[in-house]
Amino acid sequence: MTTHDFKLSHNAFGRLVYTAANGEVHEGVVPVRAFPIGAPDDGLSLVSADGHELSWISRLSDLPDATRVIVEKELASREFMPEIKRIQRVSSYTAPSIWYVETNRGDASFTLKGEEDIRRIVATSLLIADSHGVQFLIRDTQALDKASRKILDRFL
Template sequence: MATSIFNLTRDSFGGLALTLEDGQRFEGVSPVRAFPIQSPDQGISLVLHDGKEVAWIDDMADLPPGVRALLQDELDGREFMPEIVHIASVSSFATPCTWFVKTDRGTTEFVLKDEGDIRRIGDASLLVADNHGIHFLVRNMFTIDKHSRKILDRFL
């Protein structure tokens, strides 16, 4: 379904309501990214509670600003994957160890239980899982700062 033939609003309960060009209205739709790490702004499906797809968005950039902001707000509320932008230090190069990092959501620390909790996603991205199951994203390990890259290299 083309991105230009629907409207997206909040319903009276705060959920998303989708109205198609032909007037069909769907309450409680949820956005689901097809490729949340590699292409987070492309390939987004709007689905009902039973998983049935009712609309497809090729690229969020094609949406009107209000709809795009509403969709981004909903995705941000559903997904929690802070992006590591700098690794300040680690308590040890043996696991378990505590990582002190700066993310796109602020500074934090977490415990890495095992080197196996660092997974490669594609050629350049990494997912780092802490001891509570929270996933941190390193979007591109080749463009992160030199200090952070050096720490990552010790664990990879």
């Protein structure tokens, strides 16, 4: 099935509705990125409420504008991964510690339970899980300012 063989809409309850070319309707559809960090716009699946893939989208940009906007809004509402732009300070260089950071969504603070909650994704990307399970992303450690890298190095 090509990416243009379906329609997406929302029902009265705000749930995503997928209508296939043959008229088959699925409610509660969820878009899922195959590579949310490394290639967020490449490889996306529309999955039914019971977990079956309904459609594969090779590139988000392949979708018609109206459908792409619906998918992007749906992804934004279910994906919450603030990106750390700067580490302002930490309460301690031993865990647990409170981190004060500047993110793409504003300033934030979180508790790092242990160094094991910092995971390397690729050579220069990290995921940091706070004590509540929120994932913070550092897309490129080399893009951080010198003071932020110095703090981060003490935990790696």
